[in-house]
Structures are given as structure tokens and as C-alpha cells.
Amino acid sequence: MLQPIDHHIPAADGSIFARAWEVPAAATAPIVLLHDSLGCVGLWRGFPAALALASGRSVIAYDRLGFGRSSARTGPLPLSFVADEAREGFALVRDYFGLERVALFGHSVGGGMAVHCAATWPQARTALVTEAAQSFIEERTRAGILEAKRQFALPGSLERLARYHGDKAAWVLDAWTETWLAPAFADWSLDAALPGVHCPTLVLHGLEDEYGSRRQPERIAAGVAWPAELELIPGARHVPHREREAWVAQRVARFLGAS
Numbered sequence: 001m002l003q004p005i006d007h008h009i010p011a012a013d014g015s016i017f018a019r020a021w022e023v024p025a026a027a028t029a030p031i032v033l034l035h036d037s038l039g040c041v042g043l044w045r046g047f048p049a050a051l052a053l054a055s056g057r058s059v060i061a062y063d064r065l066g067f068g069r070s071s072a073r074t075g076p077l078p079l080s081f082v083a084d085e086a087r088e089g090f091a092l093v094r095d096y097f098g099l100e101r102v103a104l105f106g107h108s109v110g111g112g113m114a115v116h117c118a119a120t121w122p123q124a125r126t127a128l129v130t131e132a133a134q135s136f137i138e139e140r141t142r143a144g145i146l147e148a149k150r151q152f153a154l155p156g157s158l159e160r161l162a163r164y165h166g167d168k169a170a171w172v173l174d175a176w177t178e179t180w181l182a183p184a185f186a187d188w189s190l191d192a193a194l195p196g197v198h199c200p201t202l203v204l205h206g207l208e209d210e211y212g213s214r215r216q217p218e219r220i221a222a223g224v225a226w227p228a229e230l231e232l233i234p235g236a237r238h239v240p241h242r243e244r245e246a247w248v249a250q251r252v253a254r255f256l257g258a259s
Contacts (some may be wrong), residue, residue, distance in 0.1 A: 002049050009034070009062070010094045014071020018062035019039060021052040023190055026207040029101035029126045031256075032093065034085070034117070035111030036239075038133075040068025041163050047241045047249065054246075054253035060097060064089050066175065072168050077179045083193065086120035103256055105129040107241065108211070110189055119196030128197060129252055131204040132238050134212050135219040136189035138204040142181060144211040144238075149177045169178035176189075194223030201228040202255040204248065206236025214218075225250065229255060
């Protein structure tokens with residue numbers, strides 16, 4: 001098994017925590033993972049190692065500021081936070097590891113961030129994978145978040161989130177629910193960024209995803225400037241890499257091997 005190496009990347013507001021699963025003598029671009037709205041390095045669980053072994057590539061995951069083991073942040077997220085990540089957290093990770101070429105894998109909102117990273121750094125990206133990514137706000141998205149907000153109000157729910165985010169857990173939850181449910185965010189979409197993606201793209205989406213219908217991945221696949229592979233996964237919900245870890249790792253590995 002690969003032994004991951006932890007890193008603490010200096011940032012203007014503290015530090016960003018990153019973990020790297022390094023494949024010895026890997027000759028291809030590493031994969032950078034961008035997590036979801038409640039995610040962090042720890043919540044990827046066994047997937048980064050499985051992906052590294054399946055693809056033969058090194059894998060890097062990092063906690064955005066405010067999440068996991070990265071430094072805390074305060075106040076609401078700016079409505080531009082999805083696009084901002086390309087020139088903020090991801091840029092610091094890219095510089096720290098000296099990533100001249102990179103394959104991007106983003107889950108949920110991390111998928112939207114990966115789209116912006118691919119469009120912002122065209123000279124660096126070699127391939128893009130989105131998984132369960134939102135490309136616009138639909139009623140199914142809002143309904144899923146409202147239900148999650150209700151569940152997190154139950155006793156003990158926030159404490160489970162605190163296992164991964166510590167005393168930042170309440171901020172993490174609010175940053176997700178209050179941003180995505182805000183009326184000012186209702187018109188958000190990836191439409192402006194998608195035409196800037198000029199690289200092989202794989203779009204993964206579970207047909208039972210509670211936060212987005214098949215219109216979400218179809219809009220991504222149709223919007224990028226390069227022919228995209230669209231994989232709709234029967235029976236899968238919002239976290240296919242956890243529900244079907246080995247299958248997703250192998251599917252991504254096949255895509256990267258052919259791209």
C-alpha cells in the first residue's frame with residue numbers, strides 16, 4: 001500500500017493541508033482531487049490510494065481554507081467562491097508541488113472548481129474528471145440541501161461533521177447551506193467557464209444523485225470545448241467514489257490512460 005505524505009502549504013490566511021500519495025517513478029501528470037462542500041482530505045477515505053494504484057499516477061488531495069486540517073476562515077463565502085478557487089487555493093497547491101501538468105478530479109462543488117481550474121490554467125491541465133458536479137442550480141439541488149440542513153439539525157449530526165473539521169464544523173455547514181440557498185446565488189452556473197475547457201473530459205454522475213438530475217452532467221459534457229465522455233451510473237447517488245470505489249478508480253484510470 002502507498003504511504004501518504006502530509007504537507008502544510010503556507011497561505012495568506014494561515015496554511016492549507018495537503019496529502020500526497022506518491023507513485024514511485026510515475027511519468028504521467030499527477031491527479032489533484034478537489035473535495036465537495038462538506039468534504040476534506042479525510043473524507044476521501046480510501047479512494048486516493050485506490051486511484052493512485054489503478055492509474056499509476058501520484059494523487060494529491062487538499063483541504064480548502066476553512067475545511068479539515070487547513071486554517072479556519074470566518075464570514076460567509078463570496079458568491080464567486082467556485083471560480084475563486086482556481087486562482088486561490090489550487091494556485092497555491094500547484095506552486096507548492098511544482099505541478100507543470102496535472103489531471104483534475106472534482107467531486108460535487110469541487111467538480112465546478114475543477115472546471116474553473118482547467119479553464120484558468122490551460123497550459124497545466126491534461127484532463128478533467130467531474131463527479132456528481134453541479135453545473136447550475138435546480139430545484140432538486142435546493143431540495144436536497146434543505147433536507148440535509150434538516151438532518152444536520154438533529155442531535156449528534158454536527159458532532160459527526162466535527163470529527164473531520166473540528167471546531168470549524170458549524171462554519172463548514174453554513175458555508176454550504178446558506179450559500180447555495182441564498183437568493184443571490186440562484187442564477188449561478190458553470191456556463192461561462194465550460195467553453196474554456198480544452199482538454200479530454202470525463203463526466204460521472206449517479207442516476208440517483210439526490211442533489212442533481214442528469215441535466216447537470218449533460219450540461220457539462222455539452223458545454224466544454226473538447227469532446228467529453230458522459231457516464232451516467234445506474235443506482236449511484238451523490239458519492240460514487242465511496243459507493244463504488246474500485247469501479248470509479250478503474251473507470252477514471254481507463255479514461256486517463258486513453259487521454
